Amino acid sequence: MKLELVQFANTNNVLLPGLLYEPESGSDRILIFLHGSGSSAGFYSVELQNTFGEILTKSGISYLTFTNTGGHVVQKFTKKMGEEEERIIAGNAYELIKDCLSDIDGAINFVKSRGYKHIYLIGGSTGANKICVYNFYKQKNIIEKYVLVSGSDDSGLYYIDVGEEKFHLVLQKCKKEIKKGNGRNLAPKYLYRSLISYQSLFDQINPDGDYNIFPFYWQLNKIKIMIKAPWREIKKINKPTLVIYGNMDEFCYGRVPDCVDLIKKAVWIRKNFQFEIIQGADHKYSGKTQELAKKVTKFLVN
Secondary structure: OEEEEEEOOOOEEEEEEEEEEEEEOOEEEEEEEEOOOOOOOOOOHHHHHHHHHHHHHOOEEEEEOOOOOOOOOOOEEEEEEOOOOEEEEOOOOOHHHHHHHHHHHHHHHHHOOOOOOOOEEEEHHHHHHHHHHHHHHHHOOOOOOOEEEEOOOOOHHHHHHHHHHHHHHHHHHHHHHHOOOOOOOOOOOOOOOOOOOOOHHHHHHHHOOOOOOHHHHHHHHOOOOOOOOOOHHHHHOOOOOOEEEEEEOOOOOOOOHHHHHHHHOOOOOOEEEEEEEOOOOOOOOOOOHHHHHHHHHHHOOO
16 A cells, blocks of 8 residues: 655645555545544544555555645645745634535545546545535536445534524524624634634534535424425435444434434435444444445445
8 A cells, every 4th residue: 555645726726735545556446535524634533544545445446535624623724826825724613614615626636637537535424514515516526426424413413502592592693793794703602612703603503504414403303493405415416325324423312223214214216325324333433443444445346
């Protein structure tokens, strides 16, 4: 296996760092990994990334993991325009999930420049949400297969955390600040425990926003809060897709099978979806990365 530290530009000319795992004999197939939100980034889940790199390359598939512009809570990136460079402040505190379009297209352009012909996309946690957002807005893309790992319900989780009254008050507060042009201002900690801007907080918790791909809480409890059609984005996926959850995922309200069944019912008419529940696995697949990587590799090879 060959391992290379790489850098490429997204389509907004922001430079993103990545790790590229390749078989010694070369390959024309590659899996691109999208990490989750918060302080996550493509380099820091060492066991997960190295396990995927090792197992995939043994099967003749290369693997790219990279830090997207939503990596870390607050992060400086370099934006390069010709010979000129500018340092910009980004990270999860400022990210809108639709920003993933630029990052994913940048990664695709990079692997195409390295000669890859068959490109697959995997996302963990919010990364799974991003795949659905990307597919929804760019349905004519060249990705051949998707892997959605532990897609997240941030809207429902925040509702549980703060309660109904505060949930609606926070939505209104964010809307008001965004309208005033203060969207990138940081919200006070009584609204959210971590650093986050009004625009990003609204993006994460808005039941009708792009972020709300997996509306488990609203659906499980039959709460009619959404105006947009539930499962709108995932219903648009027509490529071969593997959906994976751990049966101990702590963000599924103790009801992982019920959450997975909701997705199954949403896409029941389609034959392009496969589902797996990994026993003993939490949201991070602690101690289960080998099993996760093997299931993903089997799906890509077949």
